[in-house]
Amino acid sequence: MNKRIKYIGVFIILLMGVLIYRLAQIQLLETESFSEQDVNLMKESVKQRTQEVIIDDGRGRFIDRENKPLNETYLPTLVLFPFLKNYQWPIDQLAAAISVRKDEIEQLLKGTKNEPILLNKEKGFQLDEQDIKAINKLKIPGVFGIFMKTEQSDNIASHLIGMTSENETEWKKRYPDKEITSLSPEVGVTGLEEAFDEFLQPEDASRLLYHVDGLGRPLFGVNVKYIADSNPFYPIAVQTTIDKHLQEKAEQILTKHQINEGGLVLLDIENSEVVAMASKPDLDRNDPKTYENKMLSAMFPGSVFKTVIAAAAIDTNMIKPERTFNCDRNVYGQTEKEEEKRAGTLTFEESFAKSCNYAFATIGQELIQKKSNIIEEYAEKLGLLSFSGWSGKVYHYDQFKQFPREQRGTIWGDDSDKRSAKAIAQTSIGQKNVKVTPLAVANMMATIARGGEKREVKVVDKILYKNGETMYTFKNHLMKGEKISPATSSKLTDLLLQVVAHPDGTGRAFQSLPVKVAGKSGTAETGTLNDNGKKLYHKWFAGFFPAEHPKYALVVVDMNKTSGRAKTNDVFYEMVEQIYNVNEE
Structure with missing residues (x-):
């Protein structure tokens, strides 16, 4: 009996000790870092x-x-x-x-x-x-x-x-x-x-x-x-660097024209600064699917990429004034089945203005025969493959990025594609594995407008203290690597102007704007179908204006649309009109 009482007594003492230790742990020892969850009890x-x-x-x-x-x-x-x-x-x-x-x-x-x-x-x-x-x-x-x-x-x-x-x-x-x-x-x-x-x-x-x-x-x-x-x-x-008024107008215009997925980027050409950037669908904190900024995401550019092929063709003296292309043929050289897609015999300039796939598939094949890496070389010269956003040393950050989620552009999926005529043809018109961001395309247009000078894109100019003094200024950065010459930029500008000026150009709708626009349209197959089994496309228009003295570069993308009239032109048109009206005021 005495033994049992002793055991019970020892057990009670041990139990009290455990409880006292636990109380000390909570009240004294681990007040700021309690348990595996690191709870701050205080x-x-x-x-x-x-x-x-x-x-x-x-x-x-x-x-x-x-x-x-x-x-x-x-x-x-x-x-x-x-x-x-x-x-x-x-x-x-x-x-x-x-x-x-x-x-x-x-x-x-x-x-x-x-x-x-x-x-x-x-x-x-x-x-x-x-x-x-x-x-x-x-x-x-x-x-x-x-x-x-x-x-x-x-x-x-x-x-x-x-x-x-x-x-x-x-x-x-x-x-x-x-x-x-x-x-x-x-x-x-x-x-x-x-x-x-x-x-x-x-x-x-x-x-x-x-x-x-x-x-x-x-x-x-x-x-x-x-x-x-x-x-x-x-x-x-x-x-x-955002202009609040133009940012508000950009978002209103996208909503008005029912751009449900896509967006726009507006750059100030002189300093390569973001004036407005809007992405759809609207950000919803409760829906992670809406978090992505589409303007920083790499996607199929379609015929906008023909600008790269044109630059390479110009620099290699491939284009002769008398040369023409049979644009009754499709990208693989076969006769177009649909009569409305047949454009007849066109010069290089006309092929660019009317976006003839056969002409650029042919030029792409010839370029690869001359130099296997020439397409990516010129994509790099135009700034499509590097990160476009501002980066550099800021205090203890060796590589601070203003756009940390920006994606890189790509051209080829595999080197074996360069030995496939079909893969080269698709790549030359911005399909297959070609993916670039709208931000990079806007910067490409700004690069051409600047005569070939490549700049990193800024969206933040300064960090200011509470009292208004400057804490840090983000200086303008040139992009590294080779660039196109002013002469090539000038010729590309002429081509981009023809897209709008030509009676059958894909940008002829912009002829009635109060300023002259230079640009390029694009329609890219995504390789996916909607719920009704219809093919989905990305619709683009990218350009700069006023063409004589470029001030702004603008890119509009309407993603995952079935074939039909693109809303991109409507958004581009109204945005240019809005900017012109604001500047006039």
Whole structure:
């Protein structure tokens, strides 16, 4: 019996020891890194007994080239803390100050589940700066008028700017030597939010907070603490090259013409800067399939790629004025079955203007016979195979990229394709394994317009401190490698002009625009079918304008469409018209 009591006693002592150790582990030893999940118990404890209103999360912001904010605004907001429903307070004065019924405020407080109430334009309460002053003049505990940083409901450039996500594990992985300053640390996961994440990280947030007990009642009376970010340098602003007005117009035009998959890229030619970039479908945080920025994705270019073949043909003196091509034939040299596809005998210039596949398949074969790598060589000279986006050393980043998700272009799937007449023919018209990004095609057009000078594309010009001083400037970069000559650029420009000027050119619809356009159309088979068994195509138009003194390069892509009239021309036309009207104004 005594033995059994001893065993029970030892067991109880051991059990108590384990419990005491566990309590010490939670309360003293592993307060900031508990269990395999690395839980910060102190922070979780603070979360449980703290209620707060984030006025400004302290994360850096994006502005356009004229310092206009993109995708965020500061809304006049009334904050009502929930403990007000348990106290007598001058609700009549507040109602009179903001012209809202007393019973409406009371109803809102009754309906809250111990969470602060935020009333602003998005909630149907039209408040202005004078209202905020009137609210704060009352000095009612638990009632505040603030200007709250808020994402705009009609976000623009959403794919370009990207998204953030609350992810403490990823935050610690990226910044192991930094101290977490937020209860819910965010990281950029797409677009510029991802590229500039380290610069955008908050030093601290501006917030209102108070401490509560288990029932949501104030622990220290009705005092609410205001914590403001007093750092004069942070948060920073990323100044993009985007023109906010033209970005909005681009997105409206794409929606109007029902471009459901695809988008456009508009570049300023002089500095190779992105003025507008829009991708469809619209970004939906709840649907990962919409995250991809199509303008940075490599895809079949179709006849737009004939520009590369034309450049190589010009430089190798392959094109003689008297040479013609039988464009009644298809890409494989067989007579076209459909009569409407027969174009008769055409010169090289006419073949380019009317996009004759047979002519460029023939030229491609001859080019490969002269030099096996000539097609990729000229694609590289025009900037289609390298990354087009700005990259370089920025502080401790040896290769910082403004477009981290940009894909490379490709020409051949396998060297054996260069020994196959059919594969060469398909490659020469931008099919088979040819894939390039719309961004790269826009930059190719800008390169031709600049006389052959290749530049990396910028979408961010500067990083600015909070006080407006410059933290970092992204200088213009030339692209490495060989380039086409000014003479070749001039001849390519003449060809691109004929696409629009020729009575039967594939870009003749642009003849009525107020400025002269040089460009190239493209229709690429994707090799896939829709639900009805119809072939799907990518429709392109890429060009620059005004042709005499080029200012802009523009690419429009309408992806996965069945055959028929392309919407790309409509979008291109209206975008040029819009830019011209804006410049005239």
